[in-house]
Amino acid sequence: MSRAAKVSTRLDTALGWSTDRNAWLSRGVRILLCVLAVLLFTGPLITVFSGAFDVNRDPTQFSVIPHHPTTINFEEGSHKNIWGYFANSLFIAGGALLLQLLVSVFAAYAMARKKFRGQAIILLLILTTMMLPEEVIAIPLSLIVGDLPVVHWNLRGTLLGVILPLGAWGFSIFVMTEFMREIPVELEEAAKVDGAGELRIFARIILPLCRPALAVIAVFGFNMIWDQYLLPRIVANDPSDYTLTVALADLRSDFEVGPGIVLAGALLALLPSLLVYLSLQKSFLRGITTGAVKG
């Protein structure tokens, strides 16, 4: 560290940005570019906040600061069921995420901590599901959800119809398996000597140590579920089954609805993702780098 500091901090970055306070030109250019980048990438999201709290019905009159701050868009939106759609979204996200976490930790425990015949084939199956784009199976899935093979349940138009197909996700299992492999065997053996059963080892030893990985698969799982578009659409029987993200398009094409209400809905759909990201940011970034490199 001290050696690097001696060499000149200019070599810390690829472009050789100066950290010297006197290099005002370089600093000025960098600050200006940073401001531009922030405006470009967050500006469109900020306009949603102002648009959602503005009375304007004319889509061209649209600004960064509301002209007349009001909550009327949310009140009018409630007649168009935006809170109902929001409730659908939250229920699906909560249910599917819980299911996905449970399924992932169970599967990862078997893959990472056990040796059994056929393990290589199972790993291959999990990898296959990761290579299979969800869009590709949309058509047959829409038929299967209406009549599950063998059990003959009809999940069409139910929240379960959206939750169950999201129950297992290869990425989560994969990340969790990689993490669980790192836990030393001695811990497990010590517990076994003390007579702990399989479930006890799983719940009391392995799971508590997996908290960082759980955070990673929770943020990613939430994001993946909240981003679902095709699935809620094909499972729905009628528009009242839609999630908020899917319903936005219907709101927009409704002539009684101005851009204000659409943006109020967009804001509601945006907030949970932003909150999850901002509170678990480190896990998110860690997941991107590990997930991409391993996958």
Added chain:
Amino acid sequence: MTAAREATAVPGVTHTARDGGVSTAGRRKPRRWTRSAIPWLFLAPALLFFLYFKFIPMAEGIRLSLYKVQPFLGDLFVGMDNYTSVLDDSAFQDAAVHTAVLAAGTTFGSMIVGFCLALLLEGQAKSLWFVRSAVFLPVVAATAVIGEIWRVLLFPAPNGFANEVLSWIGVGPSTFLDHPDTALWSVMLVGIWKHAPYDMVLILAGLAGIDREQYEAAAIDGTNVFQRLWYVTLPALRPVVTILLTLAAIRGLRVFTEVYVLTGGGPAGATSVWMTTVFSRGFEKNDIGVAAAASVMLFLVTFVLTVIVQVWRRAREAR
């Protein structure tokens, strides 16, 4: 950090395990077959979900692609007819071209923008960390929501938001999503806007992994910034770039939500991509067999692409 975690975890663990030991002391050792069944019990939920919602749909998709699907009349086996009708269909041909253009443009566009962002925002300072978090926000927002927001921003009138901003720098006004000539490019821009920050994060991770001594060596050799970028930084980023290209190309080929929300494939089919065409065939025209065949073809293309890149990567690493 993990060492500290283990150190605190172990005493608690042995304690609870001992409590359990008292109650299980008298129990007989589990039989062999129950022991070998344990991993399968843990795997059962995942396998069941995959079977029902991945493998059965995949098999059913392949089966449907070989049939003329007729509700109430019974399905009729037609062999490869659905595949040939996809290949002969001008709607799918146009969609294939649009998909390829859009995938290539979004992939390279977001990589270039992501690279520039990474170069700009590389560093340890707290303020840079803040800027990076802010720039990353488009990645976490749901695709459909982003589509709706940009639809409003790209309102094609001269006093629409984006046109207003463009007029400050003396450009425009543009028709954006409203005209066949500009619609595909507008969709591409939105795609780049959403995916560039993702690429930035991976490139930043790559930049952080570059040995600083290489920069020192380059400085001693008297290189300028551009030479250093070209001869030191870019070669070191090659693995990251390969991963990004694969991920983004596959993501680009299966693109649906962005296009569907932004344009619905219009105007006049100018932005129709493979998946929006599949969607309208399958769900709007109820031509399930043809839609299934087109889906299987998309899967084969992404599959072959993934395998080629993997093999190529292995071969490179082996060399």
